Amino acid sequence: MSYMRKPKIVHPGLKKNALGLTRRDYEGAMSTLCAGCGHDSITAGIIQACFELSVEPHRVAKVSGIGCSSKTPAYFLSASHGFNAVHGRMPAVATGANAANPDLYYIGVSGDGDSLSIGLGQFCHAMRRNLDMLYIIENNGVYGLTKGQFSASADVGTKAKKGETNEQPPIDPVLTALALGSTFVARSFSGDKEQLVPLIKAGLKHKGFALIDVLSPCVTFNDHEDSTKSYAFTRQHYHPALEADFVQPADEIMADYDAGAAIEIDLHDGSRIMLRKTAPDYDAQNRGLAFAYIKDKLRLGEYLTGLLFVDEDGRDMHAVNQTVSQPLNSLDWDAVCPGSSAMPGILSRYS
Amino acid sequence: MSKPQAAERINDFVIKLANVNGTGSASANSLLMKSIFRMGVPVVGKNFFPSNIQGLPTWYEIRLSRDGHISRSGDVDIMVAMNAETYGRDLAEVSPGGVLIYDSTWPRSQELIREDVTILGMPLAKMCNENFDGVRGRILMKNVAYVGALVALLNIELDIIKDLLSETFSSKPRLAEANMKAIQLGYDYALEHFQCPLPLRVSRMDKTAGHIMIDGNSAAALGCLYAGATVGAWYPITPSTSLMDAFRTFCDQYRTDEETGERRFCVVQAEDELAAIGMVLGANWMGARAFTPTSGPGVSLMSEFIGYGYYAEVPAVIFDVQRVGPSTGMPTRTQQCDILLAAYCSHGDTRHPVLFPADPHECFEMAVKAFDLAERLQTPVFVLSDLDIGMNDWMCPKLEWDDAYRWDRGKVLGREELEKMDHFWRYHDADGDGIPYRTLPGVHPRGAYFTRGSGHNARGAYTEDSDEYREVMDRLTRKFATAAELVPGPVTIGNGRSDAAVLSVGSCDGAVREALSILSAEGVNLSYMRVRAFPFSAEVQAFLDRHERVFVVEQNRDAQLRTLLIAETRVDPGKLVPVLHYDGLPIGSDCVVGAIREAMATGAAA
Numbered sequence: 006m007s008y009m010r011k012p013k014i015v016h017p018g019l020k021k022n023a024l025g026l027t028r029r030d031y032e033g034a035m036s037t038l039c040a041g042c043g044h045d046s047i048t049a050g051i052i053q054a055c056f057e058l059s060v061e062p063h064r065v066a067k068v069s070g071i072g073c074s075s076k077t078p079a080y081f082l083s084a085s086h087g088f089n090a091v092h093g094r095m096p097a098v099a100t101g102a103n104a105a106n107p108d109l110y111y112i113g114v115s116g117d118g119d120s121l122s123i124g125l126g127q128f129c130h131a132m133r134r135n136l137d138m139l140y141i142i143e144n145n146g147v148y149g150l151t152k153g154q155f156s157a158s159a160d161v162g163t164k165a166k167k168g169e170t171n172e173q174p175p176i177d178p179v180l181t182a183l184a185l186g187s188t189f190v191a192r193s194f195s196g197d198k199e200q201l202v203p204l205i206k207a208g209l210k211h212k213g214f215a216l217i218d219v220l221s222p223c224v225t226f227n228d229h230e231d232s233t234k235s236y237a238f239t240r241q242h243y244h245p246a247l248e249a250d251f252v253q254p255a256d257e258i259m260a261d262y263d264a265g266a267a268i269e270i271d272l273h274d275g276s277r278i279m280l281r282k283t284a285p286d287y288d289a290q291n292r293g294l295a296f297a298y299i300k301d302k303l304r305l306g307e308y309l310t311g312l313l314f315v316d317e318d319g320r321d322m323h324a325v326n327q328t329v330s331q332p333l334n335s336l337d338w339d340a341v342c343p344g345s346s347a348m349p350g351i352l353s354r355y356s
Numbered sequence: 357m358s359k360p361q362a363a364e365r366i367n368d369f370v371i372k373l374a375n376v377n378g379t380g381s382a383s384a385n386s387l388l389m390k391s392i393f394r395m396g397v398p399v400v401g402k403n404f405f406p407s408n409i410q411g412l413p414t415w416y417e418i419r420l421s422r423d424g425h426i427s428r429s430g431d432v433d434i435m436v437a438m439n440a441e442t443y444g445r446d447l448a449e450v451s452p453g454g455v456l457i458y459d460s461t462w463p464r465s466q467e468l469i470r471e472d473v474t475i476l477g478m479p480l481a482k483m484c485n486e487n488f489d490g491v492r493g494r495i496l497m498k499n500v501a502y503v504g505a506l507v508a509l510l511n512i513e514l515d516i517i518k519d520l521l522s523e524t525f526s527s528k529p530r531l532a533e534a535n536m537k538a539i540q541l542g543y544d545y546a547l548e549h550f551q552c553p554l555p556l557r558v559s560r561m562d563k564t565a566g567h568i569m570i571d572g573n574s575a576a577a578l579g580c581l582y583a584g585a586t587v588g589a590w591y592p593i594t595p596s597t598s599l600m601d602a603f604r605t606f607c608d609q610y611r612t613d614e615e616t617g618e619r620r621f622c623v624v625q626a627e628d629e630l631a632a633i634g635m636v637l638g639a640n641w642m643g644a645r646a647f648t649p650t651s652g653p654g655v656s657l658m659s660e661f662i663g664y665g666y667y668a669e670v671p672a673v674i675f676d677v678q679r680v681g682p683s684t685g686m687p688t689r690t691q692q693c694d695i696l697l698a699a700y701c702s703h704g705d706t707r708h709p710v711l712f713p714a715d716p717h718e719c720f721e722m723a724v725k726a727f728d729l730a731e732r733l734q735t736p737v738f739v740l741s742d743l744d745i746g747m748n749d750w751m752c753p754k755l756e757w758d759d760a761y762r763w764d765r766g767k768v769l770g771r772e773e774l775e776k777m778d779h780f781w782r783y784h785d786a787d788g789d790g791i792p793y794r795t796l797p798g799v800h801p802r803g804a805y806f807t808r809g810s811g812h813n814a815r816g817a818y819t820e821d822s823d824e825y826r827e828v829m830d831r832l833t834r835k836f837a838t839a840a841e842l843v844p845g846p847v848t849i850g851n852g853r854s855d856a857a858v859l860s861v862g863s864c865d866g867a868v869r870e871a872l873s874i875l876s877a878e879g880v881n882l883s884y885m886r887v888r889a890f891p892f893s894a895e896v897q898a899f900l901d902r903h904e905r906v907f908v909v910e911q912n913r914d915a916q917l918r919t920l921l922i923a924e925t926r927v928d929p930g931k932l933v934p935v936l937h938y939d940g941l942p943i944g945s946d947c948v949v950g951a952i953r954e955a956m957a958t959g960a961a962a
Contacts, residue, residue, distance in 0.1 A: 063801040066642075079806055079818070086797035087806040088641055090634065091660050097589075097626070097634025102797070104587045104622040104635065105644035109798050127634075130627040322624075329618040333586040334643040334796070338762060340620055341584035343610040345757040351578065351606070352754055355568040 023059035031056045033080040038073060043195030043221030043236075044143045048080045050198055051112065051141075054205035055082060058253070065110045066102055070095040070124060073150055074116035074143035074221075082112075093124025096131035099138050100322070106332040107323050110209055111138035117158040118148050121176045125157070128178075132187040132214050137321045139208040139215045142178050143195070145223040146234035153226035164231035177303065178218040179313060183296045188319035189215035190295075192310045194243050195222070196236060203278075204312060206251040212273040213319045220308065244302065246287045247311035250279040270315055280312060289314055363453070364555040367397045367422040369433035371506070374446045375499070376439050378410030384499035385416040386749065387524075388506060391516045393569050393751065396561040398424040400866075401569075401749045402942055407594065407687045413442045422561060423873075426715075426750065427866035428944035433556055436502055438480075443467040455509075455554060457502065476550055478505060483541050488534070497538040504542025511553035513560075514543065568754050572745035573649070575716035576675055577602035578755065579723020580647055581610060584763050585673070587646035588623045589635035591654060594687045595743040596677040599649035629654035633661040633672065640671040641807060643768070643796040645727050647673035652681050652694045655701060662736050663702025664809040666832070669783070669792065671730035671766070674698075675723075675739045677746040680940045689940030690743035692862055695916040698738040699890050705829065709839050710738040710890040714865040715745060717752040718888075724761075725844060731766040733839050734794060742911070744863045744942040767793045774800040782816030783828055790835030836891055843889035846896055852883040854902060856956065859885045860909040861917050864943050868909055871948035880956060882907075887917070892924055900927040907952055909935040911943050 019027040031052045036045050055065065062084035069075035071092035078087045090098045095113050103111055120128045120142050131140070146163065148154040155163075158178070159171040182190045189211045193201045201219065208215030220239050222228050228235045233242075254275035268280040268289070280289060287309075288294045295314045302309045329336075343351075371388075375381035382403065389401045400419050406412040419429060435456045437446045443458070444467045450456055452472040458464070460477030468475055480501050484494045507517055517539055525532035546552055577599050580588070590600045604623055611620040626632035632648045639646035650658065655676050665672050680686035681693045698710045709729055711722040722739050730737040767787075774780060774795065782805040783792050792814075795803030805816040813824035814831075850872070860868045865886055872884055885899045900906060900921070908918040915934040922929045935951040937943040 061801075063804060064798055066797045068638075084801035084804045086641075086795075086804050087808075088638070089806060089808040089810065090637075091664055091809060094630060094634045094661065097631040098638035098641070100624060100626075100631070101587060101589060101635030101638025101640075101646060102642045103638075104589075104624060105639040105642035105646070106798060126627050127631055130631065134624075323622070326622050327617055327619050328622050329613070329620050333620065333622060334639075336584075336586060336620055338584060341586060341611065342582055345759050347610060348755065348757050352568050355570040355574075356754075 022056055024061065026056070026059075026062075028052060028056045030084070031062060031082055033078070033083040036080045037076065039225050041224040042073070043145065043219075043223070044074055044077050045080070046195040046198065047141065047143055047201070047219050047221060048077050050201045050205055052081050053198075054202050054209065057202070058206055058209065060110060060209070064108075065112060067112050067114070068095045068099045068102070069114045070116075070119040072116040072119045072148070073223075074114055075119055077114050077143070078112070093119050093122070094127060095119070096124065096127035096136070100131060100134065100136055103136055103138065103322065105334040107137060107328075108332050112209070113138055113140045115140065115142050117142060117144045117146060117156040117178075121157040121178060125176070129181070129185050132182055132185045132216070134322045135186070135188055135213045135319050137213055137323075139205065139211075139217070141205075142216070142218045143221040144178065144218055144234070145221050145227055146232070147223050147227040149223050149226055160233040163233040164229070166226050166229055178216065179299060180296060180303075182216045183292055183299070183314055187216050187314075188213040188316045189312075190314040191215070191217045191249075191312045192220070192308060193217060194220045194239055194310060196240065197310075200245060200248065200310065203249050203251040207249055207272070207278045207312065210251070210272045210274060210276050211315070212317065213321045239308070242306055243308040243310050244284075245311045246284040246309045246313060247289055248281040248283060249312040250281070252277040252279060270317060272317060278312065278315065283311075284309075290316070292316075365433070366557060366559045367420050367561060369420055369556045370429060370431050371418045371434040371436070372432045372446075372449070373416045373418075373436040374439045374442050375414050375416070376441075377406055377408055377412050377414040379499065380496040381414065381416065381438070381499045384503050385418070387500075387517070387520055388503045389418050389749065390520055390569060391507070391512050392418070392420055392558055393564050394516045394520070395512060395558055396564050397558055398422065398563050398751055400426045400751060402428060402744070403748055404941060405688050413439050420558065422563070424563065425866065425870045425945070427870055428942055430944045430946035436506070437468070438499070438502065440465060447473065455556070457505065459498070478502075478542070478545050478549065480542070483545065484538065487537065487541060493534070497534065500535050500538035501542035504539035505546040506542075507539065508543045508546035508552045509550060509554050509557075511557045511559070514539075564751065566754055567751050569749045569751055570716045571598070571747055571749050572713065572716040572719040572741050573599040573677065573747060574602040575755065576649070576719040576723045576739065576741065576746075577606060579720040581606045582757060583645060583724040583727040585645040585647050585727060586621050587635070587639035587644045588621070588648070589626050589632040589639070589646065590623075590648050590650065591626050591629045591632050593629075593651045593654050595679055595747045596649040596651050596654070596675060598747065599675055599677065629657040630661065633658040633674070636672045636674075637661060637665055637670045640730070641797070645673075645731070645763070647675065647727075649675040649677065651677050651679050652697065653684065655694060655697055659702045662708070663704055663706045665736040666702065666706045666708060667704070668807050668809055669734040669794070670736075670807065671734055672736040673723075673726045673730050673739065674736060675741060678740065678742040686940050688743070690863070690911070690942055691938060691940060692740075692742055692864070692911040693916065693938070694740060695861075695910075695912070695920060698740055699920055707836055707891070708736055708738055709733065709843055710740050711844065712740050712862045712888055713745060714862050714886060715752050716750050717755065719745060720755050722844065728764040729839070729842060732764050732842060733791060733835060734766060735835070740862065742863050767791055769793050769795050769803060771800050774802045777802060780805070781814055783812060783831070784814045785831050785834070789838045790831050790833070791838060840891040840893050843891065843893065845893050846888055846899070847886045848883065848895070848899065850881065850883040852881040854904065856905040856907065857883040857885070857899070857903040858907045858909060858952070859887065859899065861887050864909045864911060867943045867945045867948050870945035871952065874945065874949050875952060880952075882952070890920065890924070892921070896921075897925050897927075900925055900931070903931070905931055905933055907933050907935050907955065909943075909948055911937050913938045
């Protein structure tokens with residue numbers, strides 16, 4: 006746990022991005038989470054991704070629900086507007102906000118309790134609408150703020166700190182997302198920044214709903230020996246299926262990819278995702294096969310990670326609605342009010 | 357026929373049509389009502405329908421009132437009994453000297469016998485079976501045929517019916533033809549077999565010029581269109597559904613680019629009411645005007661987010677088209693049972709501005725006002741309509757629009773203003789009116805803050821500090837006092853005696869006004885105040901102070917408006933006499949007259 010705010014001194018040698026901003030311009034308030042909490046690593050990943058993408062901080066809208074994870078939007082991008090909603094209802098707020106202004110980057114941060122229990126319905130319907138947002142679940146299998154109850158993502162057989170064994174099957178966010186038509190589905194681990202940061206970048210740039218389920222151990226209530234969401238267990242059981250590199254429009258592809266092993270996916274703004282397969286028989290562009298493969302591995306106790314599915318051709322909420330390209334919140338009075346001249350025509354059907 | 361003949365009554369009687377729901381009777385009945393309206397005769401229609409798709413009893417009541425009364429009178433003069441299942445009670449409802457029309461295709465039921473009612477039989481099913489093909493068509497046309505008979509019996513001009521049919525079916529001329537054929541069948545049969553016209557009949561007047569027949573939900577939707585609402589989120593619920601349907605219809609015409617099909621609006625059908633209100637808050641947070649139409653059960657589900665909107669100070673407009681509670685209650689019946697729910701919705705200390713329209717005209721005006729208030733006050737605002745206003749067709753003055761009007765977006769800091777500021781404190785009361793300044797996402801980094809439902813201080817930062825918490829809560833109290841000055845004031849009529857007066861709300865208005873004119877004819881002149889909003893303005897307190905006794909007329913069991921007056925004014929509760937109507941049907945003047953007569957008599961004796 007941090008107990009002292011870092012002084013805001015910008016070292017002259019600190020690296021600047023295309024906007025002339027340093028990494029520190031993307032930080033937020035001091036975290037109040039427990040020392041060693043996986044969530045803080047994800048916060049750091051978001052900061053790094055936004056810095057490296059040169060995103061204008063005030064063009065980001067941060068949304069969250071209730072829980073430890075949902076506190077974290079206060080800890081990054083202090084120059085962004087944030088909306089800390091009620092428990093499990095962040096997707097609705099994001100939907101309304103996006104309906105009014107789709108031109109911002111939307112970063113939703115949620116937890117396994119927030120998304121898979123109280124907010125499961127809203128989580129599902131946001132995916133069904135293919136809402137254009139990055140949706141991160143900081144998944145630790147446990148309720149932290151209320152001191153250690155199992156969440157809906159707790160595995161069968163995992164033990165609570167006080168000894169109780171979970172016997173109910175988990176709801177897996179990745180399988181749920183694949184079943185409901187999410188157009189970008191990823192899983193990662195808070196302890197693997199190399200994997201996580203490119204995923205966050207790709208998710209931000211993806212046009213449509215981008216889910217990243219991040220296994221993020223709770224050091225206080227779920228990091229003990231018989232837990233399946235501990236650091237040790239996660240490290241042992243997670244298997245990258247695909248490594249994703251994110252390539253900005255202006256950048257050259259520098260890495261050396263073996264022919265046939267890499268898949269290039271073009272994003273709407275001209276950037277690209279380069280997928281490198283580590284599991285040769287995995288297909289991240291076939292929803293059905295991806296689902297079956299991930300489920301098989303889960304049965305063996307293995308968490309497959311990386312960008313597990315992506316479809317850049319999905320139509321988002323506005324495409325389906327045929328909304329005008331200018332954000333609705335910036336339309337002029339004349340564009341929305343038909344004026345007195347229209348009234349006789351309207352009233353003719355009532356006389 | 358040697359039945360007792362009713363005395364001649366022109367333009368002042370009630371027609372009730374007893375049907376089976378799902379048979380298309382609603383459109384036939386509204387055709388009948390509209391034809392009377394076009395004869396210049398003030399008319400009002402009330403639809404009493406079941407919470408069901410097909411097969412259950414449904415009634416439509418049309419009152420013609422040459423004096424312009426708009427509430428139910430409590431009488432039925434002509435009954436069209438098309439549902440054998442309800443013959444008994446339909447006949448019993450007819451006033452002595454009245455008329456009942458039934459389908460005589462089958463032998464007359466033993467139930468349909470009453471000496472003081474003229475009973476007219478016509479073989480509607482037989483006529484339609486001989487003239488139309490298809491089961492569905494025959495059922496539909498039976499309804500149109502009885503309208504034809506009524507046209508002859510009531511002396512309605514046939515040309516008006518022809519015009520209405522050709523307007524309604526302008527794109528389907530064959531349907532217009534079929535409907536006209538059915539009208540003619542009924543019309544000719546009535547002329548040939550009955551004494552036409554009846555002593556109860558219609559005669560041309562000029563009292564509907566400048567008026568329209570419109571339902572409150574359509575009028576409220578039109579208000580949303582004109583107020584510039586761009587985001588609507590909702591979950592279907594009777595009786596509010598037609599509000600969003602109408603909004604979409606208006607937007608398809610007036611907010612859709614003819615060439616590209618691009619829409620300057622976004623309507624989201626949410627997964628439930630919890631999501632609907634969340635979307636409304638999200639869109640308003642982003643600076644769009646957004647609203648949700650719902651009814652009592654929906655408001656119950658929304659209550660957590662509504663408290664959030666109050667505390668985090670996010671605008672929202674909520675239309676609660678009230679229906680009968682508690683719980684699922686009677687979804688297709690009317691009541692004013694959400695007054696307290698709306699005023700104090702959500703846990704913790706919360707209070708919300710509530711507007712009370714009395715008719716569709718006010719639904720339109722108050723919809724526009726609600727958006728202005730929500731953005732000015734940065735808080736959720738309720739428009740508390742009800743099923744009677746929302747779903748029935750009311751005669752009201754034509755809606756007008758003043759092109760000089762501009763929306764009030766409230767205290768929003770833009771890019772230039774933020775550029776000049778050293779800091780931005782979201783919940784700081786700079787002007788002393790309790791209303792802080794807000795910023796919209798995406799405009800300027802200096803405007804950024806964290807909107808939260810957890811404890812926060814004047815700067816917008818998280819707090820668990822007692823003094824900081826209280827500072828914000830006390831400012832919200834001041835803001836509510838400001839709201840009392842901004843909401844629509846009450847309407848007061850008459851300068852009656854000081855010992856007693858009447859106070860009412862919303863759709864009780866017509867019944868109260870008619871009751872007052874009846875009482876006035878008896879020498880009892882009472883002043884009347886209709887409150888139009890909560891918080892109550894100073895005029896409400898003054899009115900209560902001026903009178904020794906105030907009859908509070910409302911449509912719920914628990915006297916919710918009276919409770920709110922006791923809680924929010926300095927009135928002596930003993931002064932407020934409840935007059936309550938809560939059977940689910942719209943209140944009639946008879947209920948008000950009866951209650952006041954009785955109370956005045958006992959009051960005089962005491």
